[in-house]
Amino acid sequence: MNIEVILNKKLDKVGAEGDLVTVKAGYARNYLIPKGLATLATSATKLQVERLKKIRAEREEKEKEAALELASKIGSLRLTFNLIGEEKTKKVFGAVTSQDICEKLAQEGIEIDRKKISLERPLKESGLHVVPVHVHQEVLAQLQVELVFPKKETETETTASQEKKNDKKKKNKKGAQTKKTQTKKGETSSST
Structure with a gap:
């Protein structure tokens, strides 16, 4: 047997507050009404519908x-992720997932459930991607x-830095060789 109730709070798969819905009598008597989630629909309570x-x-x-x-805050952001891989061959290791995006948004002070971030598949290609985020059922x-x-x-830059390193190595080698020759000269003069 079904009865009519007026919902006091929004319930998934049942309705929103103020809705006049028909549910099973046992569900209404044993769960909805005792928990304060709904009230029995009578002529007096139907007046409450407008207020709710x-x-x-x-x-x-x-x-x-x-x-x-x-x-608008999310729309003004541009999140940047570094890829791991070889740029020349476009070979990428790993991918950017909705969880990664969610964590990066949290660093920006925006808390979003990762399920609201719509990625068909994880992002693996370099470049700019536009990712839809469902902030509200209408937004x-x-x-x-x-x-x-x-x-x-x-x-x-690489060539210049390598040349500097090579110059330092040459100077160190020359300095070491000079010390060796000086000690050898010192030894020969003292022995004579």
């Missing part, structure tokens, strides 16, 4: 405004995620 719907509309409006603000933010290979020394 007004409260719900106000709450949903506030949630949407907060979601829009968060979406979708566009997050910019950039994947780059870490900057390496340019060939001229």
Whole structure:
């Protein structure tokens, strides 16, 4: 047997507060009504529906405004991840997942459930990617995620630094050879 109840709170797969729903009598008597999640629908309680719907509309409006603000904050960000691999061959080890993005957002002060970050598959290619983030059922933010290979020394910098190292090695060798010849001269002069 089914009965009508008015929900006091939002329940997944049942309805939102203020909704007049039909549920099984046992579910209503044993769970919803004792927990204060619903009230039995009578002519007097049906008047409460309007009040609850007004409260719900106000709450949903506030949630949407907060979601829009968060979406604009996320939209202004550009997260950068360093790839591990070889840039020339485009061979990449590992990938950027929704969990990685979630952790990077947390470092920026934005707490988002990783399930709200929509990645078809983990990101493995260098470049700029636009990742949708579902902040609210009606609000979708566009997050910019950039994947780059870490900057390496340019060939001229590498060549210059190698030349400096080679010069130091040559100076050290010359200095060591000079000391050896000086000690040998000192030994020969003292022996004569």
